[in-house]
Amino acid sequence: MGIPNFVDYVKMQLRSGKGGAGIIHFMRAKFLPKGGPDGGDGGRGGHIILRGNKQYATLLHLKYRKHVHAPNGQTGGDGCKTGANGKDVVLDVPLGTVAKSEDGEEILLEILEDKKKYLLLEGGKGGWGNAHFKTATHQVPRIAYPGEAGLAAWIVLELKLLADVGLVGLPNVGKSTLLSVISAAKPRIADYPFTTLLPNLGVVAYREQGSFVMADMPGIIEGASTGKGLGIRFLRHIERNSVLVFMVEATVADIGKAYALLQRELTAYNPLLLDKPRLLVITKIDLLDSTARADLVRTIPSPIQTLFISAHTEEGLTQLKDAIWQALHPVG
Known part of the structure; x- marks a missing residue:
């Protein structure tokens, strides 16, 4: 079978999501005017994931997707609620695809199995809310961490056909x-x-x-x-x-x-x-x-x-x- 519109090389700017920030918050209730810290953690940023898909024979579907950014994680909430994670971005690629650094010198991933997911860029971790910092000697912590930044990079995807x-x-x-x-x-x-x-x-x-x-x-x-x-x-x-x-x-x-x-x-x-x-x-x-x-x-x-x-x-x-x-x- 010939391969129409055959594309075996694409270069993309990818960025995983930033982690959500933790918050400073204290429990307040009618009969509990001075409740303890209950600021929740931020959610994780979205990953960039490659998934093997034997139905694809070319990288044509990615040729015009030059910039792909995963969503950020959500900010934490009160009541020790963790923010929602950013949605992962999953890119389907043909079996035999190799992910390389921008200069092509470093091989990051090789996609060889159908339906298997390969983590390419990890999303940033969510920041801790102030509930994380409560101790016996520090019961009113007024500190929270911002989320970690996501990863950004130009990535080269090369297809090497799997033939005997x-x-x-x-x-x-x-x-x-x-x-x-x-x-x-x-x-x-x-x-x-x-x-x-x-x-x-x-x-x-x-x-x-x-x-x-x-x-x-x-x-x-x-x-x-x-x-x-x-x-x-x-x-x-x-x-x-x-x-x-x-x-x-x-x-x-x-x-x-x-x-x-x-x-x-x-x-x-x-x-x-x-x-x-x-x-x-x-x-x-x-x-x-x-x-x-x-x-x-x-x-x-x-x-x-x-x-x-x-x-x-x-x-x-x-x-x-x-x-x-x-x-x-x-x-x-």
Whole structure:
């Protein structure tokens, strides 16, 4: 499935609520003219909370909410009544969302579970009323505390798609075609580079009851890790993939050279990406005769498990799904 209006990055100014003030108050009744202190505490300020929601696939619904402020807590009342807490603000986000500091250096939260709430900014505590300060030697306290200030910060939300398998390759290598053939996804396909401008997800059925989620990423070119082409915008999604499938077209002059380029770009972005299990898939193999196929094998790098496929004729697709499944579910 393609993801319409895909938004995977938003920056928001968030502020939790201020705590309500405690009050100074003394009990007064007809037959109790000098009652003790009964000033109540202020209520807590509202929290800012992120909640995982598997129904969302993008951050589009938050794109235009630049400023989000939680309500303040209410002032305490007489009779030791605590003020009402400020209402929490709950922001639903897709699974795989990461909350970061404004500069992007510090990861604050990772949202991985559906319906689970994650506290992002805590509301300020309510201040104590004067009832809190009564002691045997200080029976008429005339002191109360104001509520604590809430927290304010610019927060970056980044979505990293949760997919089992990520397709990595140069533009126009056949990633979208493969996804369209082995899943129900309908990505945009054309015979020119950078047809895929947004990630596409597809659920691939395997054998009788198995399945896995595959993500087709926009093509990577040399210099992508420094911002060329579509740059690093979509490389972050690869960080969530359990298995990486490197795809190289059969008609390129040197398979090893093309594979090395993809490795360099991923390493420059995040060296840990190459610690993931990976496969090398040679696409469009139907375009080569037996002699050309034999010549092709000489340029394949080793050691890496290599498979030959044609999405057009469906050659090798069963073997590819078997290899992916085994990589996702290693024995021992």
